[in-house]
Amino acid sequence: MKTKLVTIALIVIAAVLAGIKYQHYISQPWTRDAQVRANIIEITPRVTGPVTQIYVNDNQRVRAGELLFEIDDSVYLAASHQAKASLAQAKVVLSRANNELKRMSALEKRTPGAVPVITLNNLLNDVESANANLQAAVAVLDNAELNVKFTKIYASKDGYITNFNIAEGAHVVANQPVVALIDEASFWVEGFFKETDIQAMQQGDTASITLMSYPNNPLTGTVVSIGYGIAQSDGSTSTNLLPNVNPNFEWIRLAQRLPVKIAVNALPKNVQLRVGTTASVMINQRSVSAG
Structure with a gap:
């Protein structure tokens, strides 16, 4: 009997923790699909x-x-x-x-x-x-x-x-x-968030940034803009001027990802941003609730 109670208690605790984690994920959108970007000037x-x-x-x-x-x-x-x-x-x-x-x-x-x-x-x-x-x-x-x-x-x-x-x-x-x-003054981080996450963020929100090259030096940023569109592959013209339509499984609907531009607020002296490097981004809950 005691073993069953312990097991039930562990299941309840796991469920509560899972619920808290899920709620945290919903209220604080997060993605590992982010990159450092900057303005590239072609010397011509x-x-x-x-x-x-x-x-x-x-x-x-x-x-x-x-x-x-x-x-x-x-x-x-x-x-x-x-x-x-x-x-x-x-x-x-x-x-x-x-x-x-x-x-x-x-x-x-x-x-x-x-x-x-x-x-x-x-x-x-x-x-x-x-x-x-x-x-x-x-x-x-x-x-x-x-x-x-x-x-x-x-x-x-x-x-x-x-x-x-x-x-x-x-x-x-x-x-x-x-x-x-x-351009060293133009660096920003571009995160690609699922379309289901966009409703939980807005321009001006703060963000936590973790660079893969500097995992122990977290950065803070501000959401500058949220993309209004992405390229669509379905419907594009293929051979013989026919539309190109990818196969679709009715029971699977993958969320599209939209680019979110995030300005870095302050950069530590020992951190150097490099174009194309990988980052993780999380939109902070406080900024979302404050909005």
Whole structure:
């Protein structure tokens, strides 16, 4: 009899603990499916040419405005010199057209009818054309000088250079990314929660974050946003323009997962966030009940 009572008591205690755990899970959504994310800036040269100097190494921390590497500027310097010469010529042509117009206008004032109207009109057109050519020459020079500046590639943000695989002499192409810069001020944790958990959270809730790489350094965060949609595979067009529909078992309905963006409140000095690493996230009960 005593053994039965002990057994019943243990079953009751187990049931109570299971109920408490379940209630805790319901009120505090939790997921192990979370990752560290950050804004990735693609460092993209705006001119083409061989790399002549490299000032950083792979996985190095850089400051905004720091020089990363240089591209051979000889071709662009030559284009700049040519543009300056063309600008000088355009100024001379404009000056000559203005002088001729002034001379003929003065002659017409002294002796009315000495200069045909069509001649004056043509001279005025020459001045306007020379002025337009001058403005075009200025634009060409501006573009040439910009290209010279673009041969020096700088970091646009404080962050970390990664996947830097170019070497001196390598040929880079304009508008083709060559290296990634991780913005160190943009790190966040993205957790993927079941759709059944979304109703228990809201923007502004606090969260507990455990990084797999730092299991003994729990972090706190704040829910920034909750995803409004995910991609659907059913209904997408397959071969022969037919819809692609996955088989579905009526007795099994898997909950979809939605991304929840969580900002990290404070980062200990001995913890370094790295993009793509794994984390666990739990939305705290106090924040849910407070909402």
